[in-house]
Structure formats: structure tokens, C-alpha cells
Amino acid sequence: MPSTAIRRYDYDADRRRLEIEFITGRRYSYADVPPSVAEAMRRATSKGGFFNRRIRDRYAFERLGG
Numbered sequence: 001m002p003s004t005a006i007r008r009y010d011y012d013a014d015r016r017r018l019e020i021e022f023i024t025g026r027r028y029s030y031a032d033v034p035p036s037v038a039e040a041m042r043r044a045t046s047k048g049g050f051f052n053r054r055i056r057d058r059y060a061f062e063r064l065g066g
Helices: 035-043 047-054
Strands: 006-012 017-022 027-030 062-066
Touching: 006 035, 006 062, 017 035, 017 047, 035 047
Parallel strands: none
Antiparallel strands: 006 017, 017 027, 027 062
């Protein structure tokens, strides 16, 4: 099921970085995200809900792009 909040995401296991692009076009990179959390996001029915519960306000992040 497509997310109404998240356009796409990608996880770099070597760097433990989760990059998320929202429907708005804003992109963020979240640091030190464990592989188990990235895998749980992949399996989540609601990506936006998972993000709000398990990632937002829990990991340091930086905004990417302009």
C-alpha cells in the first residue's frame, strides 16, 4: 500500500543511515538507525505511522538538498 506521507526511503546498512523522502519533496537522513528498525519499516503496512512511532524524534537527522 502506498504511503500518503512518504514517497520513498533507502537504508544504507554499512553507514546505518536511513534516508526518507516525503511526499512534500523534503528529504532527510537519519543517523545510527539499527538494521532491525529499517527492516521493521520495510515490513510496516503504514510507513508514515511507523515513522511517527519509531523514528521521528528518536534519531539525529539532517535535511538533504535545498
